[in-house]
Amino acid sequence: MEYEVVIGMETHVEQSTHSKMFCSCSASFFGAEPNTNVCPTCLGMPGALPVINQRAVEFCIMVGLALNCKIARHTFWERKSYWYPDLPKGYQISQYQCPLCYDGYIDVDVRDLSSGNWTETHYRKRIRIRRAHLEEDTGKLAHAGNVSFVDYNRSGVPLIEIVTEPDIASADEAYAYLSALRDIVRYLGVSSGDMEKGALRGEPNMSLRPKGSDTFGTKVEIKNLNSLRAVRDSIAYEIKRQSRLLDEGDQIRQVTLGWDDARGVTVIQREKEEAHDYRYFPEPDLPPLVIDDTWLEAIRARMPELPLAKNDRFMRDFGLSGYDAMVLTKDRATAEYFEKVVAALCGEKNQGLQAAAKSAANWVTGELFRLMGATGAGIEHVKVDPAQLAGLIQLVDNKTININTARQVFEEMFASGRDAGAIVEAKGLAQVNDEATLSKVVEEVLDANPQQAQAYLAGNEKLFQFLVGQTMKRTKGKGNPQVLQGLLKAALDKRRSQ
């Protein structure tokens, strides 16, 4: 039978605020010595009280706005009670009845990822967001034999929980959703979005049903996924597994699953549990949260252009391909870098905008990405500033250097941060465009290679490239290739007619 999958996603985003949500301890828990970023409040000592980190509230509102959510103007905190050693107070301060952000949506570009490569073929999908609220993270347990240790450095770090409607209809859509969400939180500077470090934790819940059916099947949850790929692969695996079971007439059990990355299979972590009663009630230690117009508008004014809007603008205004637009807008700093190169090339009048954008895109996605990949440098550590890259492109455009030389020059720029012009001058790399000089070179090459010239004239056209190569060699790569080719052709034609 043919099945369709219904997926909802619950995502926790660890905020990269300076301090924790309810105390002034540092929130950067990753890699810190255990229990060093702690105080009475985040340790749940008797008599300690929480105080709201306004920044964390703003971050959550920014994410809500990016997800087209409504923002609650008057809301409150609640205590969610349960027992676990990593939860120092025995309750988590969270939101239940009135989430800070609700009723939103996100549009994502879904690509067919079965080939493992990005492709141009994609469609745009709208996924509704049910709610996004703020809560505090727990500490972390470490087990050694039958002893357990607790590290409270993470306790109280602000966390945004984002819940979608069950609008996700494939593993690729789930991938696209989480990937878009990650790009957004990074754009906003709200979180590192690193799934490997647990800063973004996506937990899909999914069920299968016969195609066209309007009732839901039995739901399973998948947890502890630490990469986008794991999210996609685990869902794809579950679709196959459950389809086979259903085909065989078996029941799906309601379980919580984990993902074994090495073996590429899901594993049962927990059987269905008793419905937990968290005994939510309003947090009496914190006053209600009121978001007034002034505050909200101030936050709205600080919202950057988001990845998808930028993507569409790059395609529309710059005439970029979908692929170029996508890779250039994935990361905010890269997109800004690229736009600065374009601006430096075009000046204020935007002359030759699309051509400039095309060559800027080629350089950024080509040479720049290649060298960043090879050296592991992030865009913020690249020594070549956008104006310098534009300068290099201009040297190619005005034929001072040819494209091959430009690549060499760029490598030097990348290593040293020097200007293209300075490198060209110091190394005498300027392109030779002078026809008289180049004609002489052509004549010398033809004289030096009479057999090859003869063979070409006899019809072996492949030898033309050999002869071009010889002229480039003789000019030490500095000859203008177009001019040389023209002159060579003319010289050969002349010999043919002789």
Add this chain to the structure above:
Amino acid sequence: MNLCALTIHEARASLGAGHVTATALTRACLTRIHALNPRLNAFLTVNADEALQQAAAADERLRREGAAAFNDQPLLGVPLGIKDVLSTRGLRTTAGSRILEHYTPAWDATCVARLRAAGAVLLGKTNTDEFAMGSSTENSAFGVTRNPWDEARVPGGSSGGSAAAVAADLCCAALGSDTGGSVRQPAALCGITGLKNSYGRVSRYGLIAYASSLDSVGVLAKDARDAAIMLEVIAGHDPHDSTSAARPVEGWEQALNGDIRGLRIGVPREYFIPGMQPEVTEAVRAGIETLRSLGASVIDISLPSTTLALPVYYLIATAEASANLARFDSVRYGLRVPGADLVDTYRKTRGAGFGAEVKRRIMLGTYALSAGYYDAYYVRAQKVRTLIKQEFERAFAQVDLIVAPTSPTTAFKIGEKADDPIQMYLSDIFTLTMNLAGICGVSIPCGFDTAGLPIGMQLMGAAFDEKTVLRAADAFQRNTEWHLRKPAL
């Protein structure tokens, strides 16, 4: 002269004039504690060494600067007691519970830090019902405190240790906490002055929480003037407590001018009920007459929601307590009784660490918050609480002060109500409404019953109107002598 009998303002006068040293005053208190505490059990922990160091430092400054030192250290050299639900740096803080028997905080509650900054001498920690849950101190894991007026009787609670310590002249004054009457009721039963501040007036940071939306730090003192002096030190916004009010500290002592002419006093009929001790009714009525004779006008008023206060209080307070006490899980501090596994360890620890009343309230609160009961109990109780609050607001549009008995009876016998929680809860019936409304009030002595036990009268003011409350209490005390009587010990 019995140094320990000094009020704060008397002690300040003597210290400032050089008639007495802080060290002598502190030694006198420590000697008296040594002599009487084995009988009274008012102090759980005596901080003798540190207290003497603080006294020595105070003397040093007093020698140099004399009374001028009080300008920025208004409690310099004054020996005080601290209820054992307030965190004290380096000084054991038990909350009257086995579960915290060996717990020493690494930090001070904000009000304690302010006392230290004001130069106070911290004599030690006073007994309390476990986690401030109780009206007699019989729920303390470390034994009942005895009423200095009759050692067979309770001192009231939960700040019974502080009240007994002040009444027995073991210290000049003490901090307490009031969630449903825990400052006012023991003040009444011990014949002293007990100030319950408006919710948010004093920071709760470092106060071991019982019911967060009702808890307030208060003062047990020998008179209203001392209460005003103490309040000026501990009041004021605290960035560590989001529920502390951004209200300025007023000159409450300065405002005690003895003049209450024109003050409108409301007497609520719901606070004079059948079944209460007739002598209490008589003494409070007489107290109201005294206020009238001083120029106040007296109006009969009605606060009909009062009858709902008890159930509302026990739903909200226990719900909050059930979550507040969840942190005592043996993982980071406190008692640990190892079990077979994690859950078993929780069970055994909390089973051994908490007393019966605490367990009762945790269970009540857990039940009230459970799925299916939440709307019927907790949500409903909050709605009624809003009505109670509004009723007080309407009343205070009509009157400046509401006067009523603090407790329906004088001090009862140890064990008399211990097995009957409802009877025990009823002893707070006149006090807990104020906590639900978040308003302020003071209990002052207004007479004695035939057994020689003190009777308390409660003056209630609008939220943040401590000024009127204290001014009326002080005016009453300028014209009466009830607060000057001392138990024979």
